[in-house]
Amino acid sequence: MLATLLQxxxxxxxxxxxxxxxxxxxxxxxxARPDAEALQRLYAAAARKLRPLPPPTPALRDALREAGAVAPADWSPGDIGRLLLLLLARPPEGGPQTETLPWRLFRGGDAxxxxxxxxxxxxxxxxxAWLELAVDACRSHIQGNFEAIACENSYPARFFPEANFNQLVLKALFTGASLLRVxxxxxxxxxxxxxxxxxMASERRAADRAVPADIQLVLKGSRYENV
Structure with a gap:
């Protein structure tokens, strides 16, 4: 169980x-309560409180990768602690409080x-269950937020409908996020x-604007190193 290993x-x-x-x-x-406000405070404090800890061990990286993480070596101790919190905060049967915890943490959190x-x-x-949240994050004007869902993240390819995934790719091209990271x-x-x-390539050429190199990689159907 991933939560047990993280703990x-x-x-x-x-x-x-x-x-x-x-x-x-x-x-x-x-x-145990569950206390959404206390969980939100702990979630916010994780990066500061856990910062001195070492990066994930090889065993933990393997477990994270098996669970669906794409680049677990890049996860900070704060990321690990926050994931543990989310895994432990399972919704009680019939109780909606922790069911909405990810939305609450997302709306109330900093970048x-x-x-x-x-x-x-x-x-x-x-x-x-968190498809709406993930799709909403793709609309963020904060590049780091967009890249957190679009890059080194298995969620969009696994769960996004075609229209939403296509928009993610176009936004990556528009914002300069390499498609090799999708x-x-x-x-x-x-x-x-x-x-x-x-x-998109035709419009850019017509406007005498640079065409991102990744456009050609898509049009040629090239293999990507991470897929």
Whole structure:
């Protein structure tokens, strides 16, 4: 179970870090109630309290990758702690409070908190339940938020409808996020996406604007290193 492994790794790493120990001690009570406000405070504090901890061990990286993470080596200790919180905060049967916790954390968090949550989405139970949140994040004007869902994230290729995935690809091209970072892109190439990308290239040439190199990679159907 991923939560058990995350808990064990954090407990071990926190042995010489009092702030991290204090953060971990507060988590069980906040989850048991469940106390949405306490969980939100803990979620926000994770990056600061867990910052001194080491990066994920190879065993934890393998477990995260198996669960659906694309680039677990890039996850910070705060990301790991926030994922643990989300996994432990399972909704009680018939109770909606923690069912809406990801939305609450996303709406109330700063950019770093939002990006941690977006990276965690494919690892959550019933990840398809958070499709609306993920699609909404693609509309963000914060590039880091967009890249957190669009890049090194298995969620869009697994769950986005065709229209939403196509818009993600176009926005990546428009904002300069490399399509090599879009997990599962080759599997989601469709005639409609190729048409949209070709139209984008034609419009840019007509306006005497630079055409992103990734456009040609899509049009040629090239293999991507990460898919």
């Amino acid at each position: 064990a790794e954090l407990d071990q790493a926190a042995q010489t870090h009092p702030d991290a120990q204090a953060w971990l001690r507060q988590l069980p009570a906040a989850v 770093g908190e939002q990006q941690s949550l977006l990276r965690a989405l494919p690892l959550l139970p019933r990840p398809e 997990d599962g892109l080759r599997r989601r190439l469709t005639p409609e996406l190729l048409r949209m990308v070709a139209d």
